[in-house]
Amino acid sequence: MTVFEDRVDAGRQLARRLLSLRGQDVVVLGLPRGGVPVAREVAEALDAPLDVIVVRKLGVPSQPELAMGAIGEEGARVLDQRTLQYFGITDEQLERIEERERAVLEARTARFREGRERIDLTGRIALIVDDGIATGATARVACRIARQLGAARVILAVPVAPEEAVSRVTEADEVICLATPHYFTAVGYHYRDFSPTEDDEVVALLEASRRWHQQQLPPPAHPQDPPAGTxxxxxxxxxxxxxxxxxxxxxxxxxxxxxxxxxxxxxxxxxxxxxxxxxxxxxxxxxxxxxxxxxxxxxxxxxxxxxxxxxxxxxxxxxxxxxxxxxxxxxxxxxxxxxxxxxxxxxxxxxxxxxxxxxxxxxxxxxxxxxxxxxxxxxxxxxxxxxxxxxxxxxxxxxxxxxxxxxxxxxxxxxxxxxxxxxxxxxxxxxxxxxxxxxxxxxxxxxxxxxx
The missing domain is CATH 3.40.50.1820 (Alpha/Beta hydrolase fold, catalytic domain)
Structure with missing residues (x-):
């Protein structure tokens, strides 16, 4: 059974698997919140910009941690019909939960970007990264959003997921997963440290990555080099x-x-x-x-x-x-x-x-x-x-x-x-x-x- 020390360790291991993308026109997109520390490591390894695709799980009323679907930016939505039928979820229940989660999604989108423009995906490779997937619902929504935003190719990359969930993500052109354990209980079971990632940490990681990526870009043409000690x-x-x-x-x-x-x-x-x-x-x-x-x-x-x-x-x-x-x-x-x-x-x-x-x-x-x-x-x-x-x-x-x-x-x-x-x-x-x-x-x- 593969066990990662923490999300940073998982991100570094995932980055090594993705090095073939270095030098290509890639935008790394972390799924808040836990996917962003993983995505940060991948973005640095690939010298690629980092952004987020904000999605919200639609949890079963009696088991909120179990996804019956997910929603995302640009009005995207994916539903797991088998889960809806198994739990007998009514249209009214689904509408009420989606309305509540949509409000949270919009607030988080504004919080994470803090006035920063969304990175344009038109004609580029969208590399979507999470800390793992269980049902695949949120990952599928994220892939659909990236496609709607003009990505020419969509790749989903995660450290761990059950094989069944990986096979469901048909919205991606390619799915890269480091470990698909035969017995899968939860994503956190495969991490020694699976501490929650807070909103403030996501904002800090995005800002740090933005500054880091700007340093990697070639300097603009200028008649004089900047003085020493800048x-x-x-x-x-x-x-x-x-x-x-x-x-x-x-x-x-x-x-x-x-x-x-x-x-x-x-x-x-x-x-x-x-x-x-x-x-x-x-x-x-x-x-x-x-x-x-x-x-x-x-x-x-x-x-x-x-x-x-x-x-x-x-x-x-x-x-x-x-x-x-x-x-x-x-x-x-x-x-x-x-x-x-x-x-x-x-x-x-x-x-x-x-x-x-x-x-x-x-x-x-x-x-x-x-x-x-x-x-x-x-x-x-x-x-x-x-x-x-x-x-x-x-x-x-x-x-x-x-x-x-x-x-x-x-x-x-x-x-x-x-x-x-x-x-x-x-x-x-x-x-x-x-x-x-x-x-x-x-x-x-x-x-x-x-x-x-």
Whole structure:
């Protein structure tokens, strides 16, 4: 049985299967919400633009998770007649459910695009990507929409689906599926991490992909090349440390802008959709971000390294030194954002003598893993914990008692450890944004006063 680590892993595996499309006139279309993180990886691998096709499942009244059909943009609709007949769905029931879902679909379409024009599909290859299909109803609607919007060829690509569902998608010219298990219960059964993807994450992924794709396009003809040091910087970088190259992505809005360095939790990476979303909120506030992997892929294979807080803290310190040695960020105030075990590493690094860290934020973190070093942290520290994450909340309260720096514990009501509940990740991101903008600005003002 094929099992994917998460949607990013599934997207990378799917991208390898689709590399023959690289260089062709392809538009990658993710099915919100869960299909968009998968589609993002495919779009980057193919150097293709990313957009969405918004569809809504029509659920059986007694079993809302079971699709009896689906609707989409441009008035498209597909119904599963066998399911309708089996459950005895009346025309009135179907009309009522479709009316409700159509309103949600229109609102989500406006939310996901946020004023951005839909990418024109006329004469192009529409590559529709989801995180998996069960009945195939939403995928069939998406294929039909792409055809209505002028696509010359429609391809559906998914990591996993039952063979029967794949055979039903006759609206596509080609269906590519990595795994068709004989016993199929649900898409999420084939993922180790199948956490919900929120609307805010979809918007952040689309915007990040738009910026990334624009960078890949050839520069417009101009009599002069842009000068060195052009901003904003928005690029993948490699940070040399301990004889290896750490993979990272740097966004720097202007010279010596304040930068928040992300220390990811165990099992996560710079591709984390939650941290990407938080990064997008910080970027909108004018802050730079550095999302990096603190371990190389072969180091991650040894799980002991993932929980070696001292090693992770050393890497974080090295990344900070690299930032301050890089033209354009030599005087940048630095903040640390840590999640899960990454919070322990962030506070460990902030406690080092001479650490040039102006603020620390922990989201659902394990600050207790910094141990006795907590008392040496001088940077103002914000601990954000979900109100329903009771065990971690208790650990954060004990860690707060050990802090001697300016600090605050912010509890997000209703949130569990991963902040999956509606609106909770947004609250956490806003708390982090306000903390960083306040304390990184104050750090810059103190530095300016000292130099006068």
């Amino acid at each position: 901003f904003p910087v928005d690029e993948d970088v490699k940070i040399p440390v301990d004889g290896i190259q750490l993979e990272a992505h740097l966004y720097l809005p202007g010279p010596d802008a304040a930068v928040v360095v992300f220390a990811h939790g165990s099992g996560s990476s710079r591709h984390s959709t939650r941290n990407r979303y938080v990064a997008s909120v910080l970027q909108e506030a004018g802050l730079g971000t550095l999302l990096l992997d603190l371990l190389s892929p072969w180091e991650e294979a040894d799980r002991a390294n993932v929980f070696d807080i001292g090693l992770l803290a050393e890497r974080l310190t090295a990344a900070t030194a690299w930032l301050h040695g890089r033209p354009g960020s030599t005087a940048s105030p630095i903040g640390y954002f840590g999640a899960s075990t990454g919070a322990g590493a962030a506070l460990w690094a902030a406690a080092e003598p001479g650490a040039r860290v102006a603020a620390v934020v922990s989201r659902g973190g394990r600050p207790d893993l910094a141990g006795h070093r907590l008392g040496a942290v001088q940077a103002p520290t914000l601990l954000i914990v979900g109100g329903e994450d009771l065990e971690v909340l208790a650990l954060n309260r004990r860690a707060q008692d050990m802090l001697r720096c300016p600090n605050r514990l912010a509890v997000v009501p209703g949130a569990t450890h991963l902040f999956e509940e509606r609106g909770t990740l947004e609250q956490a991101a806003e708390l982090a944004r306000d903390w960083f903008t306040q304390h990184l600005s104050a750090s810059r003002e103190r530095a300016g006063g000292a130099s006068r």
